[in-house]
Amino acid sequence: MTSNSIDSLLHESxxxxxxxxxxxxxxxxxxxxxxxxxxxxxxxxxxxREYVHWHKPFTETLDWSTPPFAKWFADGELNVAYNCLxxxxxxxxxxxxxxxxxxxxxxxxxxxxxxLTAEVKRAANAMAALGVGQGDVVAIYMPLVPExxxxxxxxxRLGAAHSVVFGGFSAESLRSRIDDASAKLVVTADGGWxxxxxFPLKAAVDAALANGESSVTNVLVVKRGDNDVEWTEGRDLxxxxxxxxxxxxxxxxxxPAENPLFVLxxxxxxxxxxxxxxxxxxxxxxxAFTHKNVFDLKPETxxxxxxxxxxxxxxxxxxxxxPLANGATQVLYEGTPDTPNQGRWWEIIQKFxxxxxxxxxxxxxxxxxxxxxxxxxxxxxxxxxxxxxGEPINPEAWIWYRDVIGAGNTPIVDTWWQxxxxxxMVSALPGLxxxxxxxxxxxxxxxxxxxxxxxxxxxxxxNGGLLVVSEPWPAMLRGIWGDPERFxxxxxxxxxxxxxxxxxxxxxxxxxEDGDIWLLGRVDDVMNISGxxxxxxxxxxxxxxxxIVAEAAVVGAADEATGQAVVAFVILKSNQEHAQTAxxxxxxxxxxxxxxxxAIARPREIFxxxxxxxxxxxxxxxxxxxxxxxxxxxxxxxxxADTTVMQIISDKLK
Ligand code: 6R9
Numbered sequence: 001m002t003s004n005s006i007d008s009l010l011h012e013s014x015x016x017x018x019x020x021x022x023x024x025x026x027x028x029x030x031x032x033x034x035x036x037x038x039x040x041x042x043x044x045x046x047x048x049r050e051y052v053h054w055h056k057p058f059t060e061t062l063d064w065s066t067p068p069f070a071k072w073f074a075d076g077e078l079n080v081a082y083n084c085l086x087x088x089x090x091x092x093x094x095x096x097x098x099x100x101x102x103x104x105x106x107x108x109x110x111x112x113x114x115x116l117t118a119e120v121k122r123a124a125n126a127m128a129a130l131g132v133g134q135g136d137v138v139a140i141y142m143p144l145v146p147e148x149x150x151x152x153x154x155x156x157r158l159g160a161a162h163s164v165v166f167g168g169f170s171a172e173s174l175r176s177r178i179d180d181a182s183a184k185l186v187v188t189a190d191g192g193w194x195x196x197x198x199f200p201l202k203a204a205v206d207a208a209l210a211n212g213e214s215s216v217t218n219v220l221v222v223k224r225g226d227n228d229v230e231w232t233e234g235r236d237l238x239x240x241x242x243x244x245x246x247x248x249x250x251x252x253x254x255x256p257a258e259n260p261l262f263v264l265x266x267x268x269x270x271x272x273x274x275x276x277x278x279x280x281x282x283x284x285x286x287x288a289f290t291h292k293n294v295f296d297l298k299p300e301t302x303x304x305x306x307x308x309x310x311x312x313x314x315x316x317x318x319x320x321x322x323p324l325a326n327g328a329t330q331v332l333y334e335g336t337p338d339t340p341n342q343g344r345w346w347e348i349i350q351k352f353x354x355x356x357x358x359x360x361x362x363x364x365x366x367x368x369x370x371x372x373x374x375x376x377x378x379x380x381x382x383x384x385x386x387x388x389x390g391e392p393i394n395p396e397a398w399i400w401y402r403d404v405i406g407a408g409n410t411p412i413v414d415t416w417w418q419x420x421x422x423x424x425m426v427s428a429l430p431g432l433x434x435x436x437x438x439x440x441x442x443x444x445x446x447x448x449x450x451x452x453x454x455x456x457x458x459x460x461x462x463n464g465g466l467l468v469v470s471e472p473w474p475a476m477l478r479g480i481w482g483d484p485e486r487f488x489x490x491x492x493x494x495x496x497x498x499x500x501x502x503x504x505x506x507x508x509x510x511x512x513e514d515g516d517i518w519l520l521g522r523v524d525d526v527m528n529i530s531g532x533x534x535x536x537x538x539x540x541x542x543x544x545x546x547x548i549v550a551e552a553a554v555v556g557a558a559d560e561a562t563g564q565a566v567v568a569f570v571i572l573k574s575n576q577e578h579a580q581t582a583x584x585x586x587x588x589x590x591x592x593x594x595x596x597x598x599a600i601a602r603p604r605e606i607f608x609x610x611x612x613x614x615x616x617x618x619x620x621x622x623x624x625x626x627x628x629x630x631x632x633x634x635x636x637x638x639x640x641a642d643t644t645v646m647q648i649i650s651d652k653l654k
Pocket of ligand 1: 313419522
């Protein structure tokens with residue numbers, strides 16, 4: 001073993017080939033791989049023509065003359081909102097439902113493409129009247145209501161860019177994001193519904209704008225929570241008043257392919273949040289192409305549901321832009337999965353006949369914890385494709401997802417990508433790929449991925465290394481807002497000596513003998529145990545493969561004997577919580593890990609906990625657990641979905 005690679009120890013041999021019927025009806029064909037291999041650039045040019053309406057056709061595909069700054073389709077012009085709206089109406093699909101919206105309290109609203117187009121036109125006129133135009137940034141701080149999507153589309157219809165901030169983030173986070181991008185307008189709501197209560201949003205906007213100078217001239221407020229709000233005359237305006245007063249007609253104008261579409265802030269582990277910049281033509285091409293092929297979308301008949309909030313990149317690409325560009329019918333749900341009961345999501349799937357369902361491993365594991373008897377009460381037979389995103393999915397959670405939600409025969413696509421990549425990069429295609437639980441599998445056609453050692457040489461199976469994207473791709477980030485140096489340094493400086501710049505994503509991965517990619521987690525989380533570099537993912541998967549475990553997180557904690565030692569935090573399944581003592585459970589699980597992957601990976605300690613610290617998009621924040629494991633004061637918890645979790649964990653372990 002050298003420190004050049006990450007050890008890979010977990011073996012997973014289950015395989016699931018697509019059924020003949022599924023393959024025969026599949027949207028994607030092998031030709032996609034063949035043509036992308038023949039000429040990658042021409043492939044993307046084709047896809048851009050096929051998936052996107054151009055106001056002015058492009059003649060150049062990729063300009064990579066000043067890496068890492070790429071331009072795709074640069075002399076073309078498009079209007080992203082027109083692509084998501086007007087063109088479907090003009091093609092005769094105005095009566096198709098675009099959004100089945102379900103509010104947490106049970107109110108619901110279905111909106112056709114014609115209606116959505118009409119609303120976005122009015123919203124665009126209302127925003128234009130407030131001075132919004134090309135070059136401006138609109139901050140959107142909303143619950144998951146249709147107006148969040150409408151505000152995004154109205155913004156980009158005008159050639160302006162949005163910056164969506166999670167409705168759960170604090171006034172302070174909102175302020176820093178508003179300031180960093182010099183947002184001109186904020187769109188918010190009085191409040192939204194979450195866990196059976198209204199949470200205020202407007203109040204946080206007021207606080208964010210309270211001190212000193214701000215670039216914001218107006219705040220548009222959607223009425224949703226009916227909670228009391230303070231009002232700053234001259235600045236604050238009710239959304240419904242403005243929409244009502246706005247002109248109904250709005251002609252979409254073309255903007256350059258490289259016109260900024262949005263900024264989305266990622267927190268990262270250190271330093272101030274990075275404003276990831278995406279532009280229009282390349283982003284929309286890859287969003288629409290992947291949405292169609294990875295999910296095998298049939299827009300006439302499918303009902304698609306991605307459970308992500310629009311505050312996450314997944315909500316940008318696979319709630320707003322991909323599905324709407326493809327003319328899909330989708331579900332949008334405002335609340336949490338367990339309000340008012342633990343079957344809420346399954347009830348929604350049954351109600352709307354959802355056929356494509358895309359969610360995160362964290363959600364799947366929390367359903368595993370509660371038990372299969374809950375989803376089994378619902379009719380989920382409409383489902384024909386399942387997707388996963390956000391973290392590696394443990395093989396056992398994958399199997400549970402397929403068996404319990406997918407009736408034992410539904411393909412699962414495990415999609416690897418990032419805020420920075422803009423769209424899916426690695427995934428199975430459900431009609432073509434023989435699935436392996438726990439592997440994200442293959443680069444999508446037109447994407448070039450390599451797994452390298454620290455020295456930049458390719459790592460051979462079965463060892464792991466660093467996952468890099470070796471060629472520019474259409475939906476790639478174009479920079480960090482206002483900070484080109486940080487962009488180069490953060491993503492492109494890992495392998496300065498290679499002849500072409502390579503994008504380093506921060507994740508570890510290994511490739512198996514078939515060429516399938518297995519993600520190993522963030523390389524910052526890799527542990528060094530007696531000189532062996534072990535990934536968190538495999539040990540977590542080994543823990544989850546025991547029938548008593550619902551969820552697990554492991555960290556490396558300083559250890560005198562071995563440098564670092566594995567420390568695990570484990571949530572038991574609900575029906576196991578009282579079946580044994582914590583000491584018995586941890587003894588059993590230490591043995592289990594040793595048996596599954598070897599003694600080297602056996603945790604020094606296992607803590608049985610009831611919660612794990614997670615971000616708003618459901619990622620486990622291991623550095624906070626490492627603070628606990630090493631007995632340090634707990635670091636910055638501001639990006640946690642639930643800031644009380646660390647208190648609960650440390651109290652329990654005292
Ligand atoms: C889309 C999204 C990106 C990071 C990424 C990786 C992890 C996402 C994954 C996955 C393994 C998958 N990640 N999908 N790891 N398998 N299918 O999640 O974007 O919030 O920017 O996070 O998430 O570590 O680097 P973002």
